[in-house]
Amino acid sequence: MDDRHPEPDQRLPAQARTLFALQATAGAAPLVLLALGARMALDSAGAPGWTGVAVLALAALAAVAMVAVEPRLRWRNWRYALREEEIDLRRGVLVVTRTLIPTIRVQHVDTQRTWLSDRLGLRAVVVHTAGGSHRIPALRPDTATAIRDRIAELARRPDDV
Amino acid sequence: MSDAADPPREGADRHAGRAGDPTAPDHPRPIGPPTADGRGPRDARPALAARHLHPVAAVLAALDNVRDAVVSVVVLLVIGSQSGRLGTMAAWLAVGGAALAVSVGYARWRAETYAVVDATIRHRHGLISRDETVVPLARVHSIDTAQGPLQRLFGVYELHVQTAGGGARGEIVLRAVDPGETARLRTAAGLAAEARTDDLPRWRLTTRDLLVVGVTAPQVGILLPLVGGAVALADSVLGESGAREALIERAPTEAGGLALLAAAALALIWLVAFAGALVAFAGFAVVRDGDHLRIERGFLQRRATSVPLARVQAVSVAEGLLRRPFGLCSVRLETAGYGREAGAARTLFPLLRTAELDSRLGDLVPGLAAATTTSATPSRAAAPDRAPAGSPGAPAGAAAPPSADGDWQRPPGRALRRYLLPRTLAGLAAGALAAAIWPVAWPLAPVLALAGAAVGLAAFRAAGWRLAGGRLAARHGALNRRTVLVSAGRLQDHSLGQTPFQRRARLATFSITVASGTSAAVAHLDAAPAQALFDRLRPTPGR
Known part of the structure; x- marks a missing residue:
């Protein structure tokens, strides 16, 4: 890519993979429990033994994809860049989306932390515009603070909203 | 209750509710610059001493009480009818209820005051929790009026003090203020009196068009x-x-x-x-008065709303299923504060001939219309040589070649099946489901599949974008075709997305968001021009 149209180049820290995986576990666990319940129901209803096993295997496969594969791909595809004029985000596993937010449009910036992200030493940065909000989901605390302060500084230029 | 009934006096009043600050008995210092007439923020002299609303407000409050009490009265009457003394009970309830409603209404009226003090508008109200709302004048962009039937009977107005953050309802609502007091409040708030001259750019909905709406x-x-x-x-x-x-x-x-x-x-x-x-739209009229749009509308409740042009970030043009065949559309304002409001509050033109769109926009929202011309010529003069933005006469051919400014860029022909297939399959699936439940309904499956294909074709023909003179138009939709017009420099964000299928076919979906939160996505564009558009819309230093 030429200099006039730079691509985002900053990656999320490696701990982000863990955070995504743990968050995905919260979604995958009910799925597996549901499959276990379905298997018991099938067995007690007298369905052939393999149907229950198949349901369970499918659920296990989905759970592995959700917990092991998807978070890794999400982490691998995430890129961001903060330039004077714009915030540049690219993310997505299947649908890859690139978004530009002019810094002059930023209304305010938040950093967010949860119990889980604290354990992993991560913060999220949320950028709010008049049209909506955008989130960089996992950054090291010092990076997050630096980015937040820098965006706030860049956003201080007058806007006409 | 007597405390609440006293009109508060500057410096000796007590604060309650959200604006109250226990550590600062004086009025909190307003944020923002001094107002235009040079009053400093710490000027303690009230520009408008605290005053009550017009007494009609007491009647309105009493009517509110009656309305709120209707359910409980009915319940009581039902219980009463069991004991067989319905008449006596109804009479007592009517007398007692009316007395209570009137006295509470009166007390509420006594408790409610407004004032302009210290470069802020203050509104105190409430019997049980006595709230005070303080709005800095620097934040007030207009004081809008509304007139319900009762207000019209007494010749008073309901005032809405509008700030940038609020919606159509207003940060402060004063339910009955007579015209003289309204003018005084406007003057004290540093807002110019409304011009009543006839040479302002204006547009009016005719009775015939109202019926068409x-x-x-x-x-x-x-x-x-x-x-x-x-x-x-x-x-x-x-x-x-x-x-x-x-x-x-x-x-x-x-x-x-x-x-x-x-x-x-x-x-x-x-x-x-x-x-x-x-x-909603009887008597709809819009006037551009300096840097504001003044919109009047409504049949039972007459409303006059004032919208600063600086806040109009974009307009969206809707060509509905029943309107597009007749070359008609409606236009909505996309502003930062009104984003979550109902449609009527954001309407610029309830009904407009699409061919007139550009000249009407040039009259009333020149900022957006002027952006369509590359030079700085006045929008009026330049209006005729621009093709109407939402015009159904846009090229209907499948793949317009990427070319100079101003042409509609449309999805390439190879994108057509991506518009058709999902909707056709969805129609087929819905029809199959219906047939599975009710076998007689099997004709529904092909009918719905055909309908899905028709919708897909309409969506394909609608999709497109145009960048001309710094104004971006993005169009999408199927039955209801919607075009968002925005100055390219005022986008809140823009995105380019690709699914794995789109990547293989070198297609991409382009989307924008404007300040009202409205977004528009044009799906399945040729990836290379879409990427070029994405890059052209990047903010340039010094914009």
């Missing part, structure tokens, strides 16, 4: 094909009943009933939409 209301446009489909299905079932009478012996009556029901539902929907449009 009602007849072609968008709700009707959406529901009409559904009801039509149901009737068609019922008819086809009816027609077949002879051949398969053993299977569907009772179907004729059911189907006839269904058709009747559908027709009744359609009539009802139409009537409600028609009445709604008349109530």
